[in-house]
Amino acid sequence: MALDQTRTPVFDALKQYVDQGTIPFHVPGHKQGEGLPEFTDFVGKRVMEMDLTCMPDLDNICNPRGPIKDAEALTAEAYGADQAFFLTNGTTSGIQAMIMAVCQPGDKIILPRNAHKSAISGLIISGVRPVYLEPEMQSDFGVSMGISPEQVERALKVHPDAKAVFVINPNYYGTASDLEGIVRAAHAVGVPVIADEAHGAHLYFSDELPLSAMKAGVDLAATSTHKLAGSLTQSSILLIREGLINPQHVKAVLNLGQTTSPSYILLASLDVARKQMALKGRQLVSDMLERTYWLRRELGKIAGIRLLEKQTGATGCHSFDSTKITINVQGLGMSGYEMEKILRSEYRIQVELSDLYNVIILMSIGDTWEAITNLLVVVREMAAKRPHKNVLKFLPPLPALPEVSVLPREAFYSQTKLIPLEEAEGEISAESIMAYPPGIPLVCPGEVISRDLIEYVVVLKQENADLQGPEDPSLEKIKVIKEVLHMSQAPDAEEVG
Structure with missing residues (x-):
């Protein structure tokens, strides 16, 4: 039986609490705005009254049994999933939880090289071994695109012990891979597919757009409803298709980093945004x-x-x-x-x-x-x-994927030192460098810095490209490993596509 998508359980519970005029002897300490008058004057009394914490009639996000549970069930139905979990730390928390839910430390995961930095941080947190696939490039615009089912098939043959395939749907520039084909390739050997759908919260509601992760048969998808479906910044959802995924384990992983004091303003916005998308x-x-x-x-x-x-x-x-x-x-x-x-x-x-x-x-x-x-x-x-002439900017071909020496997690926790970039050839990087365009990490923690990579970064700096990741924003210096604390066998993170 279909659920009543006109309901907003969290929003209704929140409004009921505010309308009752309850006197608060609980956190947050601003006590409905009385303790922060300057801010309250600007945003309004009602917003401050809605800034609440977990309590019996508002439910608990770590173990929902009331309004949050009901709202998550409505969200799962609205997005074609078996289950859904609300996120108040953005899709980043969902991506990290997905990786940890399908992989144990030391396991392999197949992922495109242009994965978001939240996926790289997920590798560091989880201790998972990356097997990178190089996405196709669009040279005129200098942007990365997607990966193919054939690349995934080859990777799974070379790495039959891989525990998951990670995809982006779609990427920042709007390109989407053949998600159904990738799912077929992975499921044929019993491997789940997890999706970064940060830029695809609207896909489920149109036949003119790329397939949504749930329609394509993806097992786990983290979706930024705040980007394109109307909820407030930092609010997202994690969608689950049961079968290869245990929802209870996913929830247990989420609770490792889930705040016990979620913003009910964010939760209510998720609730109302879901209702709007479900109905309209x-x-x-x-x-x-x-x-x-x-x-x-x-x-x-x-x-x-x-x-x-x-x-x-x-x-x-x-x-x-x-x-x-x-x-x-x-x-x-x-x-x-x-x-x-x-x-x-x-x-x-x-x-x-x-x-x-x-x-x-x-x-x-x-x-x-x-x-x-x-x-x-x-x-x-x-x-x-403007005079119509080509700007004197160019993007040279990307250097080859770096050699992987240690796991990203080991690199992050190793003893490190800052050295001049020009002197870093042969060193193992302890940080990432990502360039826009094309949004592909040039080096990740645990990878060997080559002369080609150094020269590429120098060119990008001359062109004033957007370089993200290093502690030194000028990239005159780079953080490298001084001493590896727990050296493991070099991970299988080579490109196989």
């Missing part, structure tokens, strides 16, 4: 796509810019999420960084991401015709002011 999601996404297609058509008419589209024939782009509008501005004589800066400083428009070549416009259910029309007018004005 298909229409909301349809309207969003109508605005997206119009904006894409109009932007495509502007001389000097190009838009990333589905890459016909590319195995790494089986399908494409058009709501991520990647605008290449090289033809305007600009870098993406310059475009972002001008949009913000002169026009008060903030894009989602910029890199050497591009800016990303992220469409969602909250965009209005007025907002996108204003954006179009601004981009037309900027293009009219």
